[in-house]
Amino acid sequence: MNVEPRSKYATSSSRFGGGQRSSDSLADILERVLDRGVVIVGDIVVGVANVELLTLKVRLLVASVDTAKEMGIDWWMNDPSLSSKAARERDALEAENRDLRARLDTLERSLGQGEPS
């Protein structure tokens, strides 16, 4: 097999056919697969995973990782099709995340199982 030339500015080991890709490239994957590609219109399409549902889910996914900015998943923020409903759900999720983290911290401290620094 040929050795692929790699730019030193490449951010992930994204070789074709090469097993699992690192999670930090999930943002790059989502950016490419979500609303691009061949689109079929017509009766033969089963609408269980239509793009609106998937887009909403991706937004929730982004909201559930507080490293969204680091991951670079913010291209949808300026998206005019982003409904305020999705934004509200995101805010709610973020709040829930913070709340859960705080409760986890408290729990860990009370159990004395915090990581030694």
Add this chain to the structure above:
Amino acid sequence: MTPERALYLYAAVPGDTAVDALRGVGDGPVEVLTADGLGLAVSDVATADLAAVVAESADPRLVGALAQRHDAVVRAVAASGGATLPFRLGTVVTDRQAARRFLTARVAALRAQLARVAGCDEWGVTVCEDGDPHAEAEPADASTAESGTAYLLRRRQHFDRLEQRRRAALELVAWTEGALGETARDTVPGKRQDALLLDRAYLVRRDEQPRFVEALDRCGDRLAVDGLALRVTGPWPPYSFVDLTVTADE
């Protein structure tokens, strides 16, 4: 009514494409259906599995897993060497007969798109400011010792410097676009073109890849001198270079 089982579509390919043992969405084996010299990489899925991914109460991480599996299959198909036209994430048709009908409905369009991307990979390239773009602080409020005129002058010089830097950055980015565009077969803007200094996808022939990578490194080095960061992803299947909406029921 939604059927219980359906066919998940990954990519349109030339009819002679062979895929190695490969598991798709929901772990079904991936196969290549053919009609009219064209092929479709597909796998059987339970529609309930997909419905579970998009359900309102579903863990959003499921959609990440779906995207990763979709991408893994499209990559593996592309790795077989033939031209590959990825489908949009979550494209599901009723059955094999419908899938073949889709192929025969738009043979010419599919062939044209396949020819466009044959022998090519996609590369994602972005440029942004490295670190805080506003690192140079605005001048502090006028001290008592400083006259108002001096303060305003200092302030104007500060903004002039920022403007100069912005112009220099735009010039460098234009130079980068020129250098990369020379080696690429095609290019399209990315979704973050407004937010970043540069966000483009490049379609690059595999035999031009060493030259393209060399250009990337040369541009990256130069950009870094001015505090600009080049970020490269790829090679990808040509996700951004498929421009096709097909009505299958004509």
